[in-house]
Amino acid sequence: MKVLMKPIEVIAWFTKEGIPNPIKYRVREEEKDNIIKIGRVVTRTEEKLAGNRMLIYRCQTILHDHIKVYELKYEVNTCRWFLFKI
Amino acid sequence: MIAKKQGINSTSHAVYPLRVVRLNFFILYYEHMFIYTYGKEGVNYMHNRIIFHIDVNSAYLSWEAVYRLQQGQTVDLREIPSVIGGNEENRHGIVLTKSIPAKKYSIKTGETLFSARNKCPELVVVPPRYTLYMQCSSAMVEILKEYSPTIQRYSIDEVFLDYTNMECHFGEAVEAAHKIKDRIRKELGFTVNIGIGNNKLLAKMASEFEKPNKVHTLYREEIAKKMWGLPVEELFFVGSSTAKKLKSKGIMTIGELANTDPSYLQQWLKSHGLLIWQYANGLDDSVIKNNGVPMKGLGNSNTIAFDVTDSITAHQILLALSETVGTRIRNANKCAYVLSISIKNDHLISYSHQRKLDVPIASTNSIYENAKRLFNEVWKGEPIRHLGIYLSSLCLNDFYQISLFETKEKEHKKLDEAIDKIRVKYGCHAVIRSSFVNSDLSPLMGGVLTEEEYPMMSSLL
Ligand SMILES: [Mg+2]
Numbered sequence: 001m002k003v004l005m006k007p008i009e010v011i012a013w014f015t016k017e018g019i020p021n022p023i024k025y026r027v028r029e030e031e032k033d034n035i036i037k038i039g040r041v042v043t044r045t046e047e048k049l050a051g052n053r054m055l056i057y058r059c060q061t062i063l064h065d066h067i068k069v070y071e072l073k074y075e076v077n078t079c080r081w082f083l084f085k086i
Numbered sequence: 087m088i089a090k091k092q093g094i095n096s097t098s099h100a101v102y103p104l105r106v107v108r109l110n111f112f113i114l115y116y117e118h119m120f121i122y123t124y125g126k127e128g129v130n131y132m133h134n135r136i137i138f139h140i141d142v143n144s145a146y147l148s149w150e151a152v153y154r155l156q157q158g159q160t161v162d163l164r165e166i167p168s169v170i171g172g173n174e175e176n177r178h179g180i181v182l183t184k185s186i187p188a189k190k191y192s193i194k195t196g197e198t199l200f201s202a203r204n205k206c207p208e209l210v211v212v213p214p215r216y217t218l219y220m221q222c223s224s225a226m227v228e229i230l231k232e233y234s235p236t237i238q239r240y241s242i243d244e245v246f247l248d249y250t251n252m253e254c255h256f257g258e259a260v261e262a263a264h265k266i267k268d269r270i271r272k273e274l275g276f277t278v279n280i281g282i283g284n285n286k287l288l289a290k291m292a293s294e295f296e297k298p299n300k301v302h303t304l305y306r307e308e309i310a311k312k313m314w315g316l317p318v319e320e321l322f323f324v325g326s327s328t329a330k331k332l333k334s335k336g337i338m339t340i341g342e343l344a345n346t347d348p349s350y351l352q353q354w355l356k357s358h359g360l361l362i363w364q365y366a367n368g369l370d371d372s373v374i375k376n377n378g379v380p381m382k383g384l385g386n387s388n389t390i391a392f393d394v395t396d397s398i399t400a401h402q403i404l405l406a407l408s409e410t411v412g413t414r415i416r417n418a419n420k421c422a423y424v425l426s427i428s429i430k431n432d433h434l435i436s437y438s439h440q441r442k443l444d445v446p447i448a449s450t451n452s453i454y455e456n457a458k459r460l461f462n463e464v465w466k467g468e469p470i471r472h473l474g475i476y477l478s479s480l481c482l483n484d485f486y487q488i489s490l491f492e493t494k495e496k497e498h499k500k501l502d503e504a505i506d507k508i509r510v511k512y513g514c515h516a517v518i519r520s521s522f523v524n525s526d527l528s529p530l531m532g533g534v535l536t537e538e539e540y541p542m543m544s545s546l547l
Contacts (some may be wrong), residue, residue: 004158005157005158048225048273049156050149050152050156050225050274051221051222051226051274052153082158084158
């Protein structure tokens, strides 16, 4: 997987405990918007590098009969989502 | 037989150096002071303390590097020639922290960005980002708090931790220090050195040994082996001018300083001489104070009602600013390693100049003298609208308070204390400098910089 760290728009639901769960995201690629539905969150981990809390989601989506694995990142401090690795 | 024995005794007495006797005397005296200050249990505690000094390696630079990597950048600033300092456009900035590859170009902390770029044209210069530093520092303190209730944030990247009696919880000191160091690296992404000693001074000296990402001990019994061989300027609180003086008398190493007659040093270098002698012998009984969040810096500035066109008036304004900045830094029990001044001219163009000092300052006179020197170096002679003085790279003055520096800092300190007290009691204009008597200028200038104004300050550094 390659590090992209591209800002994305996300629809997510939050648990009562405040944990965000991404449902789908929109990313702009080659002048057009792509909407990708998150098939399954495989793992959720947390990191605190430089004291900056981020949640990392390892996700998969089936695209054209292929399982595509990628990672999203949520920056708690700024409420921003990123397409981290693909 | 008896006569012979006495003979031997008397010769060995003659050989036995006087300074060792004095040394023992001083150590005895120290123990008396412990009993006096802390009681018998206190002596036991003070004698068997285990203190950690946690020091972030190239703090500003490592923090910026980790943050950038987390944000998806591929270049690690720690692996290329890079420095933190100034603004890209600001040619008056200085190097605050450098990467190890930058060190290979003999770029030094405190030198101007201009000269650093001359040494290495491809040098990457990154402006400081204090909110990030505070975030990193606080995250580190959160981890440290798990290991001891007694923690002192000495500066933004240095923490003292009292590990005394904590072995039963987290294991032997060295083992625990490795655990802490590795956790910080794994969880927060940056490396630290941890020095372990019987007091704050020894812990601090130990953390200065080989870097980065290392744990070192410097217990009382290791002083001779690990510290005495080092050049004298590596001792905490020996600035370059003191080092020069000591070397002129043949005192080249910390060990030679430790074994010099303390009363001679006291006579020669006043109380600063005695202080560095105590440090050379590993003597320090300052306690770890649980204190709040470290301050980043402070400064005062003033917009002037008229255009200042001569340096005498400008100096006068700097003096008035020094008064208020000085009072504030002393109130905060801090002293500063970096002093900056800023000038805004009649075209509203600002520029600044700063310097890293050998020893931290807090007295009004030292602030003024340094500000004046910086001003003279940088002022282009055009009309001035606005002047400011900023102090940063702050550290606590708890080592400092017993020390008296190379200059007249001792007299300055007493004078400042007296003036500060009078002003608190009788109002801030109760005592003013005579140079302001027949002047239209206010003898005390500058409002307090608020947190919101701080970004302005960070762009100066
Ligand atoms: Mg450091």
